[in-house]
Amino acid sequence: MRDAASAASLGLVLHRVLTSALIRAAELIALLLVVGTVLFFLLRLAGDPAAVLAGQGATPEQIIAIRQAYGLDGPLLAQYLTYLRQLAVLDFGTSLASGEPALGKVLHHLPVTLLLASAALALSILLGLGTGVFLGARTGRNDGRIASLLLFVVQGVPGYVVALLLINLFAVQLHWLPPFGVVNWRGWFLPTLALAAFLAPKIARVTAANLQEALREDYVRLAYATGAAPRTVLWRHALPNALLGATALAGTQLAFLLSGSVVTESIFVVPGMGWLLIQSARSLDFPVLQALTAVVATMVFLINLGTDALFRHLDPRLRKQQR
Template sequence: MRVLVRALTRRVLQLLALLFSISTLLFFLLRISGDPALVLAGENADPEFIAHVARQYGLDQPLIVQYGNFIGHVFQLDFGRSVQSGEAALGLVLARMPATVQLAALGILINLLVAVPVGAWLGSRPHPLPRVVATGLLVVGQGVPGYVVGLLLIQIFAVKFRLLPSIGNTTLVSWILPSVTLAAFLIPRLTRVLATNVSAAMSDDYVRTARACGASKLTVVVRHALPNALLGATALVAGQFAFLLSGALITEVIFAWPGVGRLLIDSVLRLDFPVVQATVFVVAFLVFLVNALTDVLFSILDPRLRRQRG
């Protein structure tokens, strides 16, 4: 029990330090990019009105005073209201988050459905030629930017053949192109990691013992080599999911996906400081949460970690 309390305390302190650091850095970076009073008042506003807006929002105070007020509101989860819509900034971000989570989860699912069998097959191949050809294709695929894949998919399936919609998320079929675009960016790396892990596992003693007992090659790969390979790739999958949660920015913009990534891009272009700050805060919290849950999952799946931490 004491170990659990220490672990939870350490995680909470790490989370608070992370959120404080990110909020501080973001506060000063956003003020370097433009004058908030000018944004609120409008580019064509006269100086008197700009000064009035600055007084109204406390922007005429010294920067350190503004920073203190900002940090105080952050720890109350109050990021202010959007400059553009007037709605609560945190509410806007939380309303967009489900769309991003859905897209990220679907991209990871497609990633696993393709990378796991291909990586297992590739890692269990004894002959070098198929491995060399497949690895070359994976390297090329990993080097292709995600937005290029997205634009090609739109050109082929939405423009030329008109089989799938290319914008929005109103129907299930509209999820296909953006989720495949994300998965295409993730699949090559996970496949290469799984192939390497399976290849290493095939030479271990327990695999040789299973084959000596008469187990078929398929059984050896599926029941013995692949589970250990997946354990080693768990951190990579979690990292990919955290990356997608941070907002697949270009993909969401290309497909007009109403998620956090598109909201962040729009807010940055409009200098909507409250929404930018709320978006980065929420994303940082979710990424930290995913990493913490990954550590817990490792402890459950790997008995060696349980013994070490016990």
């Protein structure tokens, strides 16, 4: 009986896992189809890549020859159907600018963006959690108010302004770090700091707000009533619950870093996907732009799934509901 019950339970779990995987796969396919379709038609409105490749002074015959060489001379519907067939097998064609496989070119730049995003997120979490705990524990005090005001000021400064200020201070004035490029490990500091300066205040504000709310809960009052020290109540009772919101925010910010670090990578000449996006947009490199969109959409989708799974693991209420 126990073996039969265990087998039935295992079969039910496997069925749920398989069903969930199929649903997620269908959602990803739908996402890629919608995003790819919108991008395809928007790119066709942006201009003629054959004219860009031919350059100024090109004859109409040369432009027509380039269109024929890259399959840009056919009807728009035929081009779209070709794109859908390529998307189904993850073959986006070759780059119009370099002749390399478009997907391979994007994947070549992906590790750089992943490294920069991971370093910036780690630094943001370190600074944001520390500042958030300080603000949440010092509510109503003068030092807490001053720190909160500084946090609002830093968050309101545009990212490109922070990047230029960092270059002026650490590269131009102090000569400690290179102004751009990631030839060695020293070149990663400034772009990482620029991105962390944008993300850390958000994490700090969410952590502080959740911590203040947690400190007003009944279980915190009960912990104080049983004689627990304030430090113990803060770190063992209130903070773990306050971290749930910061965890969700960190996941969404990692997705933002993968897709939105265009300005930072351009200013510091970091050869990641954001830098590649700018270069490809200038030359109207349709295949690379389409491959970039598919890779970024897939990464954001997977990150959101991972964040959701981590959130369920950290929150016992969601674990109980899922069971």
